[in-house]
Amino acid sequence: MPRGVSRGVVALLLSCALLLTTAACGGDDGQSASGAATPSGTSTFEQQKLAKTRFVANAGLAAGATYQWIVKPYRAGKFTKGADGRTFALVKAGLAGAFTYNRLKAAVNNAKGDPLLSQAVAPLSAGIDSLKDLGTKLRKGEAGDADVGAFENIINSVKDAGKSAGAEVVDKVPTTSQLGG
DSSP states (O other): OOHHHHHHHHHHHHHHHHHHHHHOOOSHHHHHHHHOOOOOOOOHHHHHHHHHHHHHHHHHHHHHIIIIIIIHHHTTTTTSTTTHHHHHHHHHHHHHHHHHHHHHHHHHHHTTTTTTHHHHHHHGGGHHTTTTTHHHHHHHOOHEEEHHHHHHHHHHHHHHHHTTTTOOOOOOOOOHHHHHH
């Protein structure tokens, strides 16, 4: 048999064997045919430990992105018309704004695993939601003092909430590839 045909036959036989094996393993455990088994949860202690760790990581990345690519360039005048590198600074700020919003939403979601952290972060959800469209506004060059101030205020509020719940947030500047990812 030619090599290509024999590989095809072997692949076909293996896939049939795999299909038959998985079909034979399925028993009637009261689930419907389309239902999937639910994954087992972790213990409460593990959820709390991971919740704080993930919260700190996500909030730190959000804070780092905000200060590195939004606040610093804004204070340096990189967003004003005619400034050198304005377009590039605005694009990076727009990406940083979207990244910050995404990481803050993830941090709030992580905080739900820890009761104390959840209570501290819950009042900030509305403020975080208000940041949703600021990334686009920054990218288009339409952001002003109030918009940059909103990012700073939300980041500082999240940091304070984390600190009060025993999860101190430290700025961690994400790489440029993380911003675009």
